[in-house]
Amino acid sequence: MHAAGKLRTTLPALLLVVGGMLVAMWMAWRLAGDNAMRSEQAQVQRQSDLYVQALQQRIDRYRTLPQVLALDPELRAAVSAPLDPARRDALNRKLEQANSVTRSSTLTLIGGDGVALAASNWQLPTSNVGQDYAFRPYFRQAIARGEGRFYGIGVTTGEPGYFLSQAIRDDAGRAAGVVVIKIELAAPEREWLRTPDIVLVSDAHGVVFLASREAWRYRSLRPLDAADKRELDASRQYAGQPLLPLQAQLLREFADGARLVRLQAPASPGPVLWQTADLEQEGWQLHLLHDTGTVASASRNAALAAGGAWLALAFLGLFVQQRRRLTLHRQRSREELETVLRQHAQELRTAQDGIVQAARDADGGLSRSLEHLPQGVVIIDAELRLMAWNSRYAELFRFPPDLLQVGRHIEDLFRHNARRGLLGPGPVEDAIQRRLDHLRSGKPHLRESEKDDGTVLEIRGNPLPEGGFVTSYADITSYKNAARELRSLADALEHRVDERTRDLAAATAAAENANRYKTRFVAAAVHDLLQPLNAARMFLSALRGRLGDEAQAVAAHAENALAAQESILNSLLDIARLEAGSMQTRVRDFRLEPLLDALGHEFGILAASRGLVLRRVPIRAVVRSDEALLRRILQNYLSNAIRYTRSGRIVLGCRRDGDALRIEVHDQGPGIPDSLQGEIFEEFRRLDDGVAHDRGAGLGLATVERIGRLLGHRIGLRSQLGRGSMFSVTVPRGDAAHVEATTMALVDANADSSLRGCRVWCVDDDPRVCEATRALLQRWDCEVVLAAGAGDALAAAQSGDAPDLLVLDVLLDGTDGPALYPQLCKRWHATPPVVLVTAERDESLRELASDKGWGFLTKPVRPPALRALMTQLLLRRTR
Template sequence: MIETLINPADPPERQTEKLLAIAQVLMRRVEQITDDSGAAYAQFQRAAMLEDQVRERTRDLERALDLLNDSNARLAEANRATEAARQNLANAIETIQEGFALFDAQDVLVMCNSRFGMHMLDLREHLKPGLRFGDYIERVSQSRFLELPPGESAEDWAVARRRRHQDRHVIFNVRMVWDRWVQVSEHRTADGGTVILQTDVTEIIRLERSERGKMLDDQARVIRATLDHISQGVCIFDAEARLVGWNQRLGQLLTVPMARFRMGVSFDAILDRFRTDLTFGEGITEARLGDWVAGREGRGAIRFELRRGPDMIMDVFAQGMPNGGFVMSFTDVTAERAAIEALSRANETLEARVMERTLELEDALAHAERANASRSRFVAAASHDLLQPLSAAKLFISSVPEEGLGAETRAALDKAQNALLSVEGILGALLDISKLESGRAAVSVGPVRLERLLEQFHDEFGAIAAAKGLRLSVVPSRVTVTSDAAYLRRILQNLIGNAIRYTDRGRILVGVRRRGGMVRIEVRDTGPGIPETEQDNIFKEFHRLNARASASEGMGLGLAIVERACALLGHPLGLSSEIGRGTCFMVQVPLADGVAHPEGPRPAPSPRPSMQNRIVFLVENDGDLRRAMALLLEKWGVSVLDAASGEEALELIEELGILPDCFIVDFNLGAGMDGVKFLSMVQARHGAVPARIVTADHRPELRAHCAAAGVGLMMKPLDARALESFIAGLPQAG
């Protein structure tokens, strides 16, 4: 077959020659064979077909040959372009001023310029393509032109250089012999190869040295000028305790000519020079200082005192430096020590004067305390003496029968009653201020239910507010707080009364806000407001804003009592006011248990029992008050027995042979017998009898004394309603 007779690798001319030879052979065979069946003609046809195939194959081969020739031409052109590009690249890198080298991803040198490996003449013949990076580093480390760092061997340098090669970007300086420097910049390419640039930076390094030297010289001159300028003597020693620096002041302090100081002299030699003239202060010895200089005690800073002769005292401060040396400063503190001694002597004199003055102040304080106590006793006594007739006057007015009184008489009696109530309020405020200032006020802190307290305020002030055309709103609250019930009531009474007094129109709002474990009781009004400049003054005694309230309405003591009572109880007091809009006073009180008490059904008020046929024994040494109380009781249908003293009362009981339903007894009966003692004698003879002690004395000791005796207290001036409630609540006689 043609595929076996013709070799495809033969040139086309050879293949054509073979095909023609085959065709001639076939033609001869056709001519020789004669066959009646027409086989010769078939062979001819087959030969013609083969000739056509040979011709077609020949044309294909010619076209393939043309393509091959064209490809070879283009390949030759590409090779020429590549070689030109390589030559251009080589020319380009040769023109740059730095050494350049390119290693492929397998760390094999691809190309470099003639400046690569500058200053290493023994390395130039080995810098050829194919050189591995490890071999390059090994030859560099062994080069006689490389200046190795002190204490580092060639092997150490090679290991460190290979370690840096692991980074993507590296820049470092390499020192060569003859004080030359090369900066090596190594960067990784995108395909993993490495580009190395080498730049001669010798001139830059030398210029930096020169500038640094100039700077150091300038700094040295500045330091020298500074040392010579300061008032301290300074000396500097190196790590071997040799003198390397000092200033002129040092020579002046140590009285040594500057020529005697010389560079390199040892610390011991300097110390020997002054050993006979210097004396160490407390806490330091020459041996300890020597150990510190030698570094045997560490180089922490030390301070000690050094005396030169009898007159000079120097404060010495020594401190180590990072290079192992140390610096010492000497300060003349002679004048300072003399001043301290003088100050000490002055202090002794001053202490004596202070002691003398303190004794004088103590005497003055004692005198002031006695005066204050005298004033408090005077206020208490005066209030008591005033409350006696005040109580009598109130009872006299209450005892006046309403039947048959004209309108004018009734109005006059009401005005008199209101005037007495005002006087009573002023006297009560004076007593409260006296107790709070003297520190004698005693508090009894416990749980206080705000619900009942707020209801009482609504009943107490509702009518007063309505009389002025104001609306009083008291928001109920079921919380229980921790406070003193009496003082908390007095605080809120004063705040509500003050709000009503100074508000002309609008409303008064009393409410409670809970804030965590605290309760804030607020009293808001729609009054004129309080200027900010006056908000501190309103808590002063006898200070009334714009003096709007009349003397009958108060003396400006209400807010003073509020402030002192809040301070006594530890209840923060707040104030917020806006001119023309109103004022809000706030008192913060801690919650007792933080749980609101549910509203329970209130018991229906029991009918007031009749006071007819009740017998009340009055024991009162004030005749007017006794008669006023008797008139009031008799108005209620009560039978009254009265006596001016305890002894008289005891005799009357023995004479009559009957016991009253209750006793109303003044505490101060005089003649060595007080009300509690009288009731004790009655109980000893006749058993327990209901009784009340009447007094104007608000001392907590008296209250405790009566409580211990099991007797209740009624304060003067007597409240007719309280007295009526007590008598009406007595058990019926059997």
Template sequence: AFAGYRGVGKDVSARERIDAALRGSEERYRRMMDSARDGILMFDASGIVTFANLRISTMLGLDENEICGRELRSFVVHSEGRRSEVPSLPDDDSGVELRRKDGSSIWTMQVTYPVNAKDGSRAGTLSIFTDITEFKEREEKIRQLAALAAEKSEAERANRAKSRFLAAVSHDLRQPMHALSLFIEDLRNAGLDEKDVRLLEKMDAALDLTNNLLDTILVMSGLESGMVTPNVVVFPVQKMLNRVAQAFGATAQKKGLRLSVIPSSAFVRSDPALLERVIMNLVSNAIRYTDRGGVAVACRRRSGHLHIQVWDTGPGIPDEFREAIFREFFRIEGDGAHRGGLGLGLAIVQSCAVLLGHPLELASRTGRGSRFAIQVRTAEPVDETRQPEELEEDENRNGQPVSFAGARVLVIDDDELLLESTAGLLRRWGCEVLVANSGAAAHAILSASPQPVSLIISDLRLADGETGRMLVAALRGKHGQTLPALIVTGDRSLKTAREIKEHQLPFLYKPLPVGRFKSLMAQLLNTKAAS
């Protein structure tokens, strides 16, 4: 018969309470870890990830199960700390670049703490990763800005060095060329026979070519280095047109070409020197490449602008070369090589036009000719003050001696060769010439001279940092404010021209254009030059 049950009972409520407590503790621990703003990884003693919080999962773009079981180095792109297969010690904070699932990266600051067992042995480590990507991006921008600043500083230093070099080259190369031009002019008036005169003319032409090539190279170098700054003013274009006609009339006639420069009453707003360089180069280029017909310069008003046009009846420019012709040293194969020049004329034209902000136009038909035009903003006419350097050039130069009899001229230059060449030419023109190689010598000569001098001709750059401009001011202050003076210089920079203009001094560039030199002397001496 059934007698009943017999068993053993066991109270498990305590275990359940413990398990529940553990689960609750783990959930609280998880919530606490997941609420942290920084990423957290836990590693075992061998460096394997055993725990990853929500933030590090978000930072890496990975689920926790994709992170756990891996070593930290499998996520590391770059570390600024010491290399190790296990995380570094607590005092070794370092920037760590981590790779995300999508291939991008994130910069973090890693701080690592040891996790020890009850017996004190190393059980693992805990690393905290703070997102410093934005900081790193700012740091990189600062680094780039610092690098750009350093590059800019180096470029400015190089430009200053180049500026000094170009100024020195401009001055030093023009000194002997200037002396040679004066010796040639002196010989021209020395009664040479016909054979020697022809040889002299060839020497003069070679010197002009050398001077033009030097000018071209120096202008292009100045434009490339950013040393040229436009000085924009309002001025009449007619003066510029007059100089174009004077400069190229004889050249065009020698080639059998008609040069037509149509007058214009327009005033424009631009840099006179740079704009004139553009027009001169365009006309020079047109004459060089035109063998029959002629070249014309015309101005047309359109919508507040003046279109200054240079037409020619040359061979025209094929379509495929209409951009290339503005490149440095470019010449159309088979056409330009025999015509001389460096291939820089149109490159300078474009550089000047860009610097001035004046649009440049080209229209051409092969076999018919070309038309270049530059567009300049017009301006209301202004009352002009005659600039000292804009005195008219003697257009009637025919090689005959000019007499300035009775004129006492003081020539100042620290170059003995230039003193000799200038003095020789002036004496042939009838001047009584006094020479000085320094400011002190000039003061001594004027102090000892029983008669006043009629004119001072001084080089701009003298020894020991002295300038002709400063010296003329000092001589006028001590010996008479009305002393006429003329400055000569090989420095063709706009800065130098403006400085001389500010002191209301007439000046000429080396090598001296003899016709203009005569005319300018005549006006300064208030005499009439016979030619």
């Protein structure tokens, strides 16, 4: 019966705990799964956009090359008249040299009949020369429309690539021939191997031709109809490769176009998230297949955490309930005990005189009147002899019957207890004497004593009016045990809280380590990407001096594309440095007017080119900030204003804001909805109503927000739909007396006399940068004695043969530029001027160059800046 009643009491509580745990786990599993899936969708969308941008930019690097070559007089003459062997050989070598500089796969010149006249691979067994390419779509497109593009497997080389073609027109404007460049896209596939995701690119027929995994290449994502098959056979696009169909099961579709699918051929271990992005200019689609194992893991972890939290909450509730019960029980027991003690004290005081008198007149009858008391009671007279006691007293101390006798001295009882070890450690006589002295003093006392068997006694003693002493012994063992259990429960709960705190600290540390790793990865990736960008800008600058007006416009578009790519990489690098906390600041007082003048001139030209008016309100003020970082904030504001304003004007000005100054940029763009004003300062957040070909990457305002936080400047935004926006940054005012006076030497970048005949060495471990620098310097009539890496430079350095100027990269194989320079000077026995070039945004390098008197430029190097700095160093050396 007792067990059944206990089961009926505990079963509802057990069902509540288990049922609540299951419900909490299910809800956490659903919520965490949905949140994780949304997060994965956003991450996959951003990643696919980055892949699309990278692939498009790689193609755009070569897009203008056929247009430039189509203007070449030699190629135009070659397709207009028959070729003799000498001219054909010269054309082959020219295309071979151009191909070695551009790093493309193949350059081919095709006549109007579709037969290749010359090619860069003319010396190889798989030469294109003499082959008929009239059936290829890129040839037909160029003849019909002036340009063409086509991805396929080469019929001569057997290697796949992307063909870009441009028609060569005669003096009458007719298409007399075609120049074709073939681009190999194996590099993006190798880069995609670094990610665990599957990356695919498909053509307009839905056939996968680029893939990060071999099993996916030449898969058709949809059934091919008869027209598709005829077109593929006619163009021999995939050279007879079997096009296997994709087998996948659709599990779920999302609002943004993403899909959750289960792959069957090729098979996948679990569902994948399939995201598609368009390469509109090429007519392709990029597909990113992301494993959703992290979503399942997040759901599982959330369910376990919710279950654990529910159990902890349930146990905490049970603990609190138990503690409340124990507290009530202890309070009730104490109240009962105090009531009993008060009653017995009153009875003792009332009967005290009678007890003493009866003890004097009788031989022990008084002990029977004390039997109803729950405590053990003993009474002694003024001479410390026994007068009365009850059976509870004899039971507590287990006295032998012959020891308890009226008139026996209390010292005998003490000595008996001492022999049994009940008086505690120390000398026995001292313990007995101490107790006797206390009884003789007649002072009341209250103390607790624990016996060997664990019994705890509360001993309360009071003197009698005519001498003597009455002592009571109460058993309070149950009360003490309850107090110890409460302390044990409290210690266990505190231990659990400490464990949860340590787990939370470990999870926080892991998240911080992951964020630092991501930041270091982004900084290293941007540094590597700046190297080829630097070479491309130098090649383009060297090429522009040799082109006509029409080709100059094409080159200007290419330079704008490279500038946009540089802006994106610089923004990524700034964000990485800001997140890592490695960006150094140089806060000082400076005049704001020169900075606003420079920005007004720089962006005024860009605004005018787009039909806008940039108005600057003059102001004379001194502010305290980092001039370079403040310039970066305002550059982003002005760039966004020009990008999103279709017509009207843009205003750059300042307002006083108490002791600070608020710099504002007003535009007449479309405005920003209130719901998006908090999101546009996040990475890769951008509006969709900007200029179609210049929408940016969504990094500018994210950089602004972090720089403002670093400098302690308040970033502001006020916008109204249809009326425009106002972005602001509030900076403290400075002291005009502390403004540093700086003087910069102005150098005419177009002066030819300072650089003509100048002997220059270029030391860089990237061959593309060396070739680009050589071409640029030779255009300026410089004599480039050496353009190679550190090892070649040391081998070539000889006494008395020092160059007039050295262009030196910082990061080299096995060493660095500042360490290599003294070694070269020792071999030359001379110290020529040096321009230090680096892709690192490190202020310590800039300070080192300033201390040494060296020139300093960051990659990608702008040719005008390099020319001005070289001229300045040479003039300084002459003086």
